Amino acid sequence: MPTKQELFEFIKSWIDGLSMIRTAYEKNEDYKNMALEFINKHYLFNEELVLFKPTLTNKTIFRNSVDDALSYFIGGKYSEDTGFALKAFESVTIDETNTIIENDLIAIMGILDFKLLSPAEHMRVAFTFILKTTESGLKIKIHHSSLIV
Numbered sequence: 347m348p349t350k351q352e353l354f355e356f357i358k359s360w361i362d363g364l365s366m367i368r369t370a371y372e373k374n375e376d377y378k379n380m381a382l383e384f385i386n387k388h389y390l391f392n393e394e395l396v397l398f399k400p401t402l403t404n405k406t407i408f409r410n411s412v413d414d415a416l417s418y419f420i421g422g423k424y425s426e427d428t429g430f431a432l433k434a435f436e437s438v439t440i441d442e443t444n445t446i447i448e449n450d451l452i453a454i455m456g457i458l459d460f461k462l463l464s465p466a467e468h469m470r471v472a473f474t475f476i477l478k479t480t481e482s483g484l485k486i487k488i489h490h491s492s493l494i495v
Contacts, residue, residue, distance in 0.1 A: 348477075348484060350445055353454045356477070356484045360388050361438045361458070367419065367431035381420045381431060385412055390478060390485045401471050401491040402430060434463040452477040452484070457494065470494040 348356075363384040370377035390396050391412045398409045400418045405426050409415045417423035419431040443456035455474040462468060476488035 347447055348452060348479060350447065352484065353445055353447070353452070353477070354440075354443075356388075357440055357454065357475075361440075363388060364419075364431045364438070365435065368434065371420075371429075371432050377432075378416070378420060381416055382412070384419070384431070385415050387482075388486055389415065389489070390480070390487050391415065393480065393485070394487070396486065397488045397490075398486075399490045399492075400430065401469075401473075401493060402426075433460070436461045436463050452479065458491075 367377050367380050367384060369375075370380040386392060389398070389412075396410060398415055398418075399407060400409055400415075403409070403418070403426065406414070406424045409418050413423060417427045419429065421427045421429040421432070438461070439459045441457045441459060443454060445455075446453040453474065453476050455472070458471045458473055460469040460471065470493070471491050472494050473491040474488070475486050477484045478487050
């Protein structure tokens with residue numbers, strides 16, 4: 347069973363992955379491949395079914411495949427997708443976390459506070475990740491997030 351510390355390390359890895367995609371995009375590098383690696387590292391899409399309700403969806407609400415998740419993170423498949431991972435974040439902090447680690451259930455929920463580079467812009471997001479332990483580490487089985495307004 348994972349520890350609380352491993353859950354927080356997973357969240358940090360997820361946040362760092364967003365930043366790496368943005369950096370690759372800014373440097374004109376292969377950010378699409380970076381986004382695919384991020385998805386494969388953090389989500390179970392290639393192993394089993396995943397439920398994904400991203401933060402900024404309004405028309406196509408759920409993104410339950412690799413292609414749909416990729417569109418959400420870097421844009422492409424749906425017109426509403428502007429690339430969540432391409433946003434210019436100055437910092438992301440996590441707050442008010444709650445965890446459950448018991449038997450086969452691994453869950454973490456909390457608030458991600460995204461401070462954007464534009465002055466006075468910031469986005470508070472409530473999130474829930476239901477995770478599974480795999481040979482390559484923790485991965486997301488269910489992801490739900492929404493804006494706090």
